[in-house]
Amino acid sequence: MSEDDPDPCDDCGDPxxxxxxxxxxxxxxxxxxxxxxxCPACFADWIDxxxxxxxxxxxxxxxxEQTDIIVD
Ligand SMILES: [Zn+2]
Numbered sequence: 001m002s003e004d005d006p007d008p009c010d011d012c013g014d015p016x017x018x019x020x021x022x023x024x025x026x027x028x029x030x031x032x033x034x035x036x037x038x039c040p041a042c043f044a045d046w047i048d049x050x051x052x053x054x055x056x057x058x059x060x061x062x063x064x065e066q067t068d069i070i071v072d
Pocket of ligand 1: 012041
């Protein structure tokens with residue numbers, strides 16, 4: 001093994017090379033509240049969860065914060 005083993009995915013813990021890594025940063029009102037380095041599979045899951053959670057079920061109850069997602 002090389003001395004610079006890939007860092008694991010933050011979600012599933014699988015070794016993850018930089019070439020495959022996706023880093024997501026979630027910010028609310030310009031404050032970073034979450035940052036994760038994910039493999040492509042977990043990244044897809046994360047996006048699915050994000051979109052599900054950020055979609056208001058009731059349009060009379062809108063999300064008040066300004067939420068941004070940044071993907072490197
Ligand atoms: Zn993963």
